[in-house]
Every structure is written in C-alpha cells, then in structure tokens.
Amino acid sequence: MEEQFLFSVSVNAAWMFDRAYIIHADAPMGCENDNGAHADYRVCLEEYPKSSFWVYALGQGKENDNFKDDQAQVSGATGFRQFNTPRSELYNLTMKDVVRSSLFADRHDLYNAITGLNIDAMTNAFKKEGVKFPSDGKKDGVFFPGDVVDDKQDPAVIQKLGKVPGTFTIPVCRNPRGESRSSVWEDKSRNYPCMCGEFGWDDGRWNIKIDKTKRFFQLTGFMFSEDVEDFCSDHNDCEGENSIDWHKDFEAMRKPGDPKIPKKLKHPFKKCTKHNKVDHFGKPEKDQQWGGS
Secondary structure, eight states: HHHHHHHHHHHHHHHHTTEEEEEEETTTTTHHHHHHHHGEEEETTTTTEEEEEEEEOOOOOTTOOOOOOOOOEEEEETGGGGGGSOGGOOOGGGGHHHHHHHHHHHHHHHHTTTTTTTTHHHHHHHHHTTTOOOOSSSSSTTOOOOOOOSSSSHHHHHHHHSSSSOOOOOOEOTTTTHHHHHBBBBHHHHOOOOBBBBSSSTOOOOTTBBOHHHHHHHHGGGGGGGHHHHHHTSSEEEEEOOOOHHHHHHHHHHTTTTOOOOOOSSSEEEEEEEOOOOOOOOOOGGGTTTTTT
16 A cells, blocks of 8 residues: 555646646537547546546657747656556556546645645645544554455445545546647647636636636646646737736746746636647557657
8 A cells, every 4th residue: 555655646747747638528419529629639438427537748858949939848747658557567547547647636726735744734625525443544654545445334435435545646627618728749720728617718707716727837837837828829829818917926826946937928828719629639649659749
C-alpha cells in the first residue's frame, strides 16, 4: 500500500510537470457515445454516466521560443496509455483511478494536502465523502489514503474514490459543452482549455462569479504561459473582460523561483467564438510509449 501511494504521488508529480489537465464535459447520450475527440483520451466513470472526462497535457517545450509565433500542441500525459488496463507493475491502477482521485482532490481543494501530509484536511474530506473511520486514519504516524478505502466501506464510496484517492491531483476544468477537447500532436483541430466553469464558451451564461479559470490556470501552471494567452486569444478567438485584471492576483500566487507572469495574461476570457471541431484526431500514436515523442 505504501509503495502504491508513493508510486501514485511520483507519477502525479511527473504529470504536473507535463502540465496535464482534465476536461469534464457533459455527455447527454452517455460517455461511451461521446465522440467529440479521440477516444483514447476519454475516461468514462460508472458513477458519472452523463459525463465524459478527457485527459490531456500541454507541454512547455515551445514556451519562450523567441521570434516564433507557435504554441505547444496538445498531447497525452507521459505514459498514460500504460494505465489503460490494470497492470501489476503499476499496482493495478488505471486512468479511472487517476480521474477519480483528481475529482476527489478538486471537490475538496486537496491539491497540496497529500504532499504536505495535511492529515486533518484529508480526514475531513474523507468524512464528507461518507468514509467511516475505525481509527484516526494514521498508520505508523503516516497517512495513507488506501488505509480508509477497503471492503468495510460502502461499495459506492469505494468506487467513487478509486484506489488511491487524493494522490493524483490533475487539475480539472469544467467545460460542459466540451469545447476544449482537442486533437493531439497536431495544429489542426486544436483547442486549449481557455474557459472553465458552468457555462459554454459562447452561450451568454458566463459571469465572473462562476468562472473557475483562474484557479485552474494556477494549478496547471498556465498562469505562467504566454502560449495559453496567445492561443486562446488568436486561435480560439477569446475575448477578455477588460474591466477585471488578474495579473496582480497571479503575481501574488507566485513562489520564489517561479517564472514571470506574461504581461498579456491579465483578463478572464468571457467569450470564445472559435471552437475548432475535432474532425481530425491528429497523431495519437505519438503517445504510445513513456516519454511520447
């Protein structure tokens, strides 16, 4: 169990460097029938039959490429295909466990709780999920989420939390219409996660009170990315709400050694009028192995 925990935390750290993220879209006809992008990047959860989850990454390789006007291509997280089926060398973890863990972290804002061993925050989150504690959740002075997910719990609770709740903390962008679904390793049919919240990109429902993009940009590191601002503005045709300035907020979130906040990344996007239909999947075969291409 300890090895499973440490393995999950390590892979999560690698995927955070990849700038991995999850798009949570509505799937009215059922997740398996949501063909808005290549199915290899889609994760379906039985407890969310009308939702689909898409796991992508936006690498940092093209950041700061002076005198070039291009942005990173969307890809999969490094080695994600290894998690498509249970494998003993991966402690039988699957992408469903990755997404369930990340949703748990998102619901309770546990992004730093695991690495910081914030036992109180984790315990409170588990209690809110309906986990019953026979003890205080500690094992030899160290907290392991797997200690509380066992066959003594309600099966529905176990399923919803997955095998390693809270160890994977891939940031989640709520995107009901799925405009952020994208091709991979290709410029054509590419979309970025420009807006997050309970609204469509261009349905008139946006307002700053329900906008979740700022937190998502902080967690992914996109707040340091000029690529994201450039692509959303110039390719997804996003319009900023100029009366709101996020630049100072992002500056306050910076830690020592962090990159500077791009000057242009100042305003929340209130509308994006160009969602590129994913009628070209790109080159998903480039995500076959650890390390991609």
